Amino acid sequence: MRYLTMKKIVIVGGGAGGLELATQLGNKLGKKNRAEVILVDKNPSHLWKPLLHEIATGVLDDQMDEVNYLAHGKRNHFKFKQGALLDIDRENKKIKVAGVKNPAGEEIFPATELSYDVLVMAIGSTSNDFGTPGVKDHCILLDDQVQAKRLRQIMLDTFFKFSASPETTKSDKINIAIVGGGATGIELTSELFTMAEKLKSYGFDKISPKTLNVTLIEAADRIIPVLSEKLSQSIKEQLEEFGAKVLTKTMITKADHDGFYPKEGDVIKADIMIWAAGVKAPDFLKDIAGLETSRSNQLVVKSTLQTTRDDDIFVIGDCASSPKPAGGFTPPTAQAAHQMASICAKNVMAHLNELPLSNFKYKDKGTIISLAHTAQGSVTTVGSSSMIVRGTPAHMIYRMLYRMHQAALYGNIKTGRLMMAGRVYRSVRPTLRLN
Template sequence: MSSDNQHNIIIMGGGAAGLALASKLGRRFRRSDSVSVTLIDQQLTHIWKPLLHEVAAGSFDPNVNEISFLAQAKRCGFRFRLGALSAIDRANKKIVLAPIFDVKDELLSNERHINYDTLVVAVGSVSNDFGVPGVGDHCLYLDTTQQAENFHKRLVQTYTQIFSSDSSVEERKLDVAIIGAGATGVELAAQLRQIADLLDSYMDITEQSVSISVRIIEGADRILPALPEYLSSATAKQLEKLEIEIYTGETVTEVTADAVYTKSGKQFPSNISVWAAGIKAPDLLQNCDGLEQNRINQLMVTGTLQATLDENIFAIGDCAACEWKDGKFIPPRAQSAHQQASHLARSLRLRIKGEPLPVFKYRDYGSLVSLGNYSTVGNLMGNAIKNVRVEGLIARIVYLSLYKMHQVSLFGYVRTALFTLSNIFRRSVHPEIKLH
């Protein structure tokens, strides 16, 4: 217990895992004098990360759909503090938050030190550029809402510039290169094709529109290398129908302002390059006072989700490395984050009572890949079914239900239903994509 006789639970990071956990614990302990729950995030709002490719494409408006941490804290009974984790002082059970500066670079808050009895690290992941030259300078990422919005602005601006120019029909070309054919890259590619069609419909086309070439460049020998092979081939067929070019077995060696180069000597022209080729936990986790980590900065945790070298620290979501089966680790996915948050909400209550903690068991319910309005493909797994392939409407409904489950964990059923209804009404009166 800390000096104020309260058990301080600090949750660092309000993403898919951290915000769900804070909401559940907040509701459980809101009237408790002996437990306080604090969520700390470097942003003021939350958006469910799997929606970022839709933000990038402009089909999902973050300003309407983001969740204010302060409002959620009031609703659920936890505290919220703005701040970015910069280090952990394990000996004194404190976290260090970086100083905060305003937009004019003026200091708003000094470095802060905050006590914890239980610390949950849920700071997610960022793109891993593996040190490839030019990526940092010339590629866009989809790690944050800001980055997804930047991508969208760049897409609309470049499209309208080319459209408005007096260049010849042949020169009216916009090349987009997506590096990495995991779910993020593939879903973004399909969204872009949808947006290209929509942009054309908004542009009052009298002669010839801008032709958008979308290319996916992947180092592995197939797209979606982490998912089952048939899912990969079903998705590749759909992408070919959408005229998206796929280049597998191509390791990117350099990115410049207008091209992507690969080891085999190929050069792909590119007005906009997006890097979606793998993740790592944020570099700041290297300042965790000697906690065990893997080569992509994830904190190594035991079956109870406690750090291997410190039982007062838990890690969940993308920043945690928890062994699963056959030497594999639990994949960095929204469903893992959701399940770990639910598990920890139960086990932290036991920890406070001094009882032994249960081991987390990850259930893989399958994978779904959304190809915008064109199709959704995937496989489902569960207690009653071993592995069922799904496509089309059923797959789409299950895909959308993942987000609904996240909303239910934050708001409950009634508010989630109201949000859904208000979104349906809003979509019926606004353009299908953001045009600015």
């Protein structure tokens, strides 16, 4: 590879795709002073998003899995700037980054501008309430670590109050309703029963999986439609075995403090309401810098992952609308973000060297759903290749995608060490995070 004059590569968003990309470019270019690599994220640390439902139910302790951007950047030769992206000035090749305040409202970092030669957008997605009235005010979302930790606290408070109240009787239930029968809704539903069982083992006698009245609500005619009908039915039956109610063909038209209102039928009452449906890129992308966007606010990219209207701007992960050669679009998954990060690293270097760029081709390695339930001591994992795997092998397959992410950040040897450290940590920490 030719030596580059010192160019500035700015990556916005240090998630499943962006952090892997910053790590690769930092080690390939930043280390040898061939380019300055800067990662921008609104948060100070990264937590891999597919872990959020486990963080929310306290089954996983986030402290072990959080990656501090500053420390990781120092080790991997990229710089980190905390702040939320506000706008892109394509003419002057600059981005505007918001200031950062502490919880007391004092400004810690002022708003700033950063110039770039190449910009990579990797700011992910959020759930989509499709404008349903009441969702913003009454529902908890599971889009980032702050929301996951908030959900955990709300659930623990509800469980503790229920348990401590002298008025609670054996027939009383905690009503939880989740909208969205995709992977997030399904995995969260199953983990709730694990959470209740673990709380019981800590001496909260009034709490058990039977205390929970969990309703999973889906507008389509079956849950997880990306899988075959047979697998979708098998997951539904498994959730019902845990004790959940699964409602399909149920379109929610409104939410208020009592619960969810379906288009037909009575209100679905809920003490805790979670919205885990739909995917869209953040709203502010819609009209950003005259770039082409899709109906769900994603930035439209060419097969090289460059935006259709600006070759100096690349997009990866959930915020990219990347058409597949055979039709359809690359799905918003961690698997896709991981694959895009690798091609994007090569293409950014090729672009700076004025060499030909590679085309991104998404390889679907299957959908993995984890249905954890400690009562049965089992984890059931389902792949889109009509395969059902149970027990320890299933758990290993489920964790593999995360291990690939860790390997991209730390390399294989350190990932092995982290796995061992995790085992030791889990052997001494409580099996449920209780604060």
